[in-house]
Amino acid sequence: MTRIALGLNAHSGWAALVDRRRIELIDEADAYWAKQPYHAAEGLESDDARELVKRGSASARRLAVRELREGVKRAKRDQHEIASCAVLMNDPMPGWSVAEILAVHFRMHKAEGVLFRDALARAAETCGLPLVAIREKDLAEEAERALGAASARLTKSLAELGKSAGAPWGADQRQAALAAWVGLQGRATRVARP
Secondary structure, eight states, X not given: OEEEEEEEEEETTEEEETTSOEEEOSOGGGHHHHTXXXXXXXXXXXXXXXXXXXXXXXXXXXXXXXXXXXXXXHHHHTTEEEEEEEEEEOOOOOSOOHHHHHTSHHHHHHHHHHHHHHHHHHHHHHTTOOEEEEEGGGHHHHHHHHHTOOHHHXXXXXXXXXXXXXXXXXXXXXXXXXXXHHHHHTOOOOOOOO
């Protein structure tokens, strides 16, 4: 068996997986609100806003678990052992309530950025995968330290990997691949989650 690591780079409603797959973190029928649940909750009554955000978070977590379980099945079928699941994370949210988040537009963006990344991290743990949480803004530094290679060398290696992997191979896939390489080393800054 070949040891591999999953690497994930999340966005609002979806994530790029290191193997160039896009995994969905929202149900298509709910896309009009679930992609940005805090934005969708803006202007609702307090209880309704909290309920909508709660539904969005629960849905993202459920779908993340489903998608990672599929990834684990693919890995086993291909005779791979998953050493870890590396998820690019944001800084954790302060202990703001939904009302406090909705009161400041920037907070809604931050909360949604954390929501989908957190769903992936929790899904990794639910699936029994060792989680390597990497602060996205520290990825290059973490990779240099964990892999013992200069940034220029890593950039070149990622470009070569992209040529052999084929399309799509954009920034999302490069970051997911770099996170997976760090994940294979099992070393990264652990980001606390609520």
